[in-house]
Amino acid sequence: MPTIEKLYSMKEVAEHNLADDCWIVVNGKVYDVTSYLDDHPGGADVLIAATGKDATEEFEDAGHSKDARNQMKDYCIGELDPTPLIPEMKVFRKDDPFSSSFTSKTAEFWAIPAATLIGVSIVVAIIYARKK
Known part of the structure; x- marks a missing residue:
């Protein structure tokens, strides 16, 4: 697994919400799945519907295999920044x-x-x- 050095905000992820620039978040990790759209067994539409969002719930509900989870590592580009969106008062x-x-x-x-x-x-x- 490649080392993850980059933190992305949810705002940054949301900017990548097109079929030709498709990022998703699953379990706190950011994935650029643009090049995987045509290969996704569930079809490109499933990923496009989740692009720019936290798709953890949808991913877990689909019941992905261990192989699918291992394959995700190739598309991981970073982690979601854990800093809260609203600064503490x-x-x-x-x-x-x-x-x-x-x-x-x-x-x-x-x-x-x-x-x-x-x-x-x-x-x-x-x-x-x-x-x-």
């Missing part, structure tokens, strides 16, 4: 300087509505008390 911690300034800014924004609510409540209480 930063978690704010109490000891984080940005986090504490963020918290104090949030408190400042709540101070005005809270003071307004308290002031209105006092005015309503005074008006209610005068009517009695």
Whole structure:
């Protein structure tokens, strides 16, 4: 089996989605099956339908033989990059300087509505008390 040195993103794989440029992903490995389309026992249409996508489920459902799995090694061009598509979000911690300034800014924004609510409540209480 050739050494795999290249990592491909799913976006890169998706760009190779034509009969004359056909890549698929199976079990985290990227395969260029363009030259295999005419030789595929299930027909070229099966591979073309899976091109540019992760075809692991379809591959496993078809019940490929051990020979078929060994033959795939000849078409492997790399691995799917395991990096998530969406970068992880930063978690704010109490000891984080940005986090504490963020918290104090949030408190400042709540101070005005809270003071307004308290002031209105006092005015309503005074008006209610005068009517009695």
